[in-house]
Amino acid sequence: MKSHYQLLVIGAGPAGLAAATIAAEEGVxxxxxxxxxxxxxxxxxxxxxxxxxxxxxxxxxxxxxxKLAAAFRESDAEYHPNTKVWSVNNxxxxxxxxxxxxxxxxxxxxxxxSGAIERPVPFPGWTLPGVMQAGAGQILxxxxxxxxxxxxxxxxxxxxxxxxxxQYLHAGVEVKALLDVTxxxxxxxxxxxxxxxLLAHHYLTKxxxxxxxxxxxxxxxxxxxxDLRAEGEDLCQRVCFKHSGKQKTIxxxxxxxxxxxIPHIWLTQSADCKHQWDxxxxxxxxxxxxxxxxxxxxxxxxxxxxxxxxxxxxxHAGRLAGLEALNALDIISQKERDNRxxxxxxxxxxxxxxxxxxxxxxxxxxxxxxxPDNETIVCRCEEITAGEVRQAVIEGHDNTNQVKxxxxxxxxxxxxxxxxxxxxxxxADESGxxxxxxxHFRGRxxxxxxxxxxLAFLKKEAV
Amino acid sequence: xxxxxxxGEADSVEIILNGQSLQVTMxxxxxxxxxxHQQGFTRTTPVSGSKRAPFCMMGVCYDCLMVIDGKANQxxxxxxxKEGMRIDNQLGVGPIMENTQ
Numbered sequence: 001m002k003s004h005y006q007l008l009v010i011g012a013g014p015a016g017l018a019a020a021t022i023a024a025e026e027g028v029x030x031x032x033x034x035x036x037x038x039x040x041x042x043x044x045x046x047x048x049x050x051x052x053x054x055x056x057x058x059x060x061x062x063x064x065x066x067k068l069a070a071a072f073r074e075s076d077a078e079y080h081p082n083t084k085v086w087s088v089n090n091x092x093x094x095x096x097x098x099x100x101x102x103x104x105x106x107x108x109x110x111x112x113x114s115g116a117i118e119r120p121v122p123f124p125g126w127t128l129p130g131v132m133q134a135g136a137g138q139i140l141x142x143x144x145x146x147x148x149x150x151x152x153x154x155x156x157x158x159x160x161x162x163x164x165x166x167q168y169l170h171a172g173v174e175v176k177a178l179l180d181v182t183x184x185x186x187x188x189x190x191x192x193x194x195x196x197x198l199l200a201h202h203y204l205t206k207x208x209x210x211x212x213x214x215x216x217x218x219x220x221x222x223x224x225x226x227d228l229r230a231e232g233e234d235l236c237q238r239v240c241f242k243h244s245g246k247q248k249t250i251x252x253x254x255x256x257x258x259x260x261x262i263p264h265i266w267l268t269q270s271a272d273c274k275h276q277w278d279x280x281x282x283x284x285x286x287x288x289x290x291x292x293x294x295x296x297x298x299x300x301x302x303x304x305x306x307x308x309x310x311x312x313x314x315x316h317a318g319r320l321a322g323l324e325a326l327n328a329l330d331i332i333s334q335k336e337r338d339n340r341x342x343x344x345x346x347x348x349x350x351x352x353x354x355x356x357x358x359x360x361x362x363x364x365x366x367x368x369x370x371x372p373d374n375e376t377i378v379c380r381c382e383e384i385t386a387g388e389v390r391q392a393v394i395e396g397h398d399n400t401n402q403v404k405x406x407x408x409x410x411x412x413x414x415x416x417x418x419x420x421x422x423x424x425x426x427x428a429d430e431s432g433x434x435x436x437x438x439x440h441f442r443g444r445x446x447x448x449x450x451x452x453x454x455l456a457f458l459k460k461e462a463v
Numbered sequence: 464x465x466x467x468x469x470x471g472e473a474d475s476v477e478i479i480l481n482g483q484s485l486q487v488t489m490x491x492x493x494x495x496x497x498x499x500h501q502q503g504f505t506r507t508t509p510v511s512g513s514k515r516a517p518f519c520m521m522g523v524c525y526d527c528l529m530v531i532d533g534k535a536n537q538x539x540x541x542x543x544x545k546e547g548m549r550i551d552n553q554l555g556v557g558p559i560m561e562n563t564q
Contacts, residue, residue: 035522037543042521049490051471117523127526129504129516130464136520139540140465144491146499149466171468234514235503253502254464264523380518380526383510413525413536418518449525449536 001080001098004106005031007325008094009077010085010267011113013041014065014311015303017072018318019111019325024077026331031078033085033096038143039072040065041115042135043311046143054145057170059163061311062142068315087445088112088271090296095445101457102450109298109325112268113318116261116304119283120418121156121364122371122378122386125230126257130237134164134258147173148254153239155179155228156258158362159207164256166210169217176250177220179241181259183365184224190360197357200350230255259364262421263305269443271296277436280359281308282369283421284440290345291324292317300324313351316344370429371422378426379419381412386426393430400424400438413449416441465499476546493550494520494527494539505529505539506553528553535559 009020012034020032032039040047044065055063072079080098087095092107118133125131134154140146151174154161165178197204214221227242232253239250262283265275274287274295285307292300302321303314320341327337371378374387384407397406400423409423410416416423424438467488475486478493480500487496494517497505504514506528517527520540531537532549535557539550 035541037541053470054468117521118519120524127513127515129514132517133519136518139520140495140498144488144495144499145468145470146465146491146495147468149464149499235516380515380524383508383513413528414523417523 001031001078001083001096001103001105002029003103005029006107006329007031007109007111008033008105008107009111009113010034010088010094011041011115011303011305012036012039012079012081013043013113013115013303013314014068015115015305015314015318015321016041016111016113017068018315019113019302019322020077021068021072021075022319022322023325024075026326027076028326028329028331030076031080032072033080033083033094035082035084037081039069039079039081042139043115044068045139050142051145054142058142058167064311084448085267086448086450088267088299089445090272090299092298097448097450097454100454102454104458107298109300109328111292111300111302111318111321111325112271112305113301113303113314113321114264114267114305115314116308117264117417118258119260119262119364119421121257121259121368122376122419122422123228123230123257123368124373124376125232125236127377127380128230128232129235130232130253131230131255131257134160134256135261137164137256138167141167141171147171150174150253151176152254152256153177153179153250153252154256154258155181155225155239155241157182157364158258158260159358160261161258162207162210162214164258165214165219169214169219175214175219176252177222178214179225179228179239179243180221180223181225181228181364181368182223182362186361186363189363190357193357193360197354200354203354203358228257259368260362261304261308263307264417265305265440266415266417266443266447268294268299268301268305269440270445270447271299273299273301275440278307279436280356282364283308290320292321293324298328309348309351309355313348316348316351319344320348366425366429369422369425371426378422379407379409379412381414381418382408384409384419386422389423389426390430393427398427398431398433400427400440401442403427404441410441415443415447415449464502465495467499476544476548478544478548478550480550481552487544489544491544492520492540493529493531493537493542493544493548496544497529497539497550504552507555509556512555528557530557533558
């Protein structure tokens with residue numbers, strides 16, 4: 001790995017691969033850094049090594065990643081897997097960890113394409129062994145052909161749940177039930193957004209087709225579910241919930257949940273980029289213009305890390321970011337950038353038609369986001385309960401960072417990735433303020449834990 | 464909890480998981496190996512000793528920490544099995560120095 005690049009792309013998912021491919025075509029000295037051992041990000045996880053038999057069962061959208069990966073491999077962009085970026089500052093100095101050694105390298109332009117994470121929504125029993133995020137199930141299946149052994153309950157809200165149920169059905173897994181916690185009222189509140197969604201009707205027809213198939217296979221799908229809880233002695237043994245006014249229980253050692261995805265903003269935070277609260281997507285995301293330029297000069301964002309728009313959109317956003325970087329590096333003119341961007345912009349606009357409807361339809365109720373049960377652990381690392389967070393607010397700590405200092409929420413190894421959203425919602429709920437006012441946990445490098453041994457390798461590099 | 468489908472043609476490697484010698488598919492993560500070969504937990508928390516197992520499988524939850532080849536605090540979902548690898552559940556903070564109790 002060099003100590004200086006013209007362009008560094010952080011993240012080897014669809015946005016990162018597309019950006020690096022287009023930039024490398026122009027001869028830019030460019031590298032993609034990715035934490036994982038293989039490329040594809042999460043959505044196209046294991047896309048290069050997945051056996052044909054398994055690939056066919058994962059759906060046509062997944063296979064799209066093969067084209068992206070191939071184009072990237074053909075390009076001259078460097079690819080550094082197993083490389084963790086633990087810091088990006090506002091002068092585009094990048095802290096990396098490779099082969100157990102920390103280093104700082106520099107770039108003229110940086111494209112942060114670090115994608116999204118599952119929206120972590122605490123509920124009673126969510127820390128029990130056997131309760132996992134739906135994405136985890138997908139990763140196990142895609143990367144290792146590993147699927148539930150004794151059946152699984154899927155619960156939550158969002159298109160990923162439907163996709164996973166369909167994938168499991170085709171893999172011969174017993175899906176005991178799909179518990180949809182989307183409030184039934186959303187079907188009405190989302191109606192005004194429906195006409196526009198028809199412009200991206202392929203998404204709608206696909207969703208309906210999956211539902212029909214699941215129904216034909218006899219998989220119980222319950223809607224308007226509430227009061228979700230996992231119970232068991234030291235591991236998940238049953239899933240309890242409320243449906244149609246009745247308390248119900250399903251015996252299961254495995255519960256996979258999904259409540260949408262949110263941008264992974266730890267790197268853009270590290271770089272001092274300005275962020276905004278997106279009410280529709282219910283998440284924090286970096287402020288950026290139509291090319292992905294953030295508030296920090298030379299730092300561009302692309303893909304789901306900029307805002308949730310899906311894998312297809314991420315590809316196009318990656319190309320736009322790549323073109324912008326080329327322009328910023330004076331390799332192409334603004335005119336050429338604009339001309340080459342036309343098609344991708346059009347495709348992105350088409351992709352966006354579905355979003356307002358999806359976001360409204362799958363909007364997670366504030367009640368669920370603000371962890372109503374006080375016994376529920378909110379900060380998994382430090383084991384802080386919702387009740388303890390509420391107590392902190394009552395004692396006068398009325399924003400997210402104050403609560404962090406007082407309770408230690410967000411100070412564990414995950415650095416708030418699994419608790420910051422819930423803490424913000426609980427504090428907002430308890431103090432009667434908006435989530436926007438709460439702020440996000442202030443992120444400081446290293447944005448992932450490093451050992452002293454790893455850091456000891458830092459030394460001044462002659463640039 | 465989980466099982467391995469035989470839908471690929473990968474070789475296997477021998478690992479020692481909590482003292483038990485196992486043959487697992489080459490190229491899978493330690494977390495995947497643990498989830499498909501044992502029930503229940505893969506660590507206990509330092510704060511309360513509660514039992515935990517892998518949660519996100521993508522490296523952002525740190526609940527899958529295990530002791531791998533004597534080294535504590537290794538994310539099992541981000542570490543891949545190798546021939547002869549020793550993998551143990553991490554109890555509390557785990558061994559402070561490599562290969563100590």
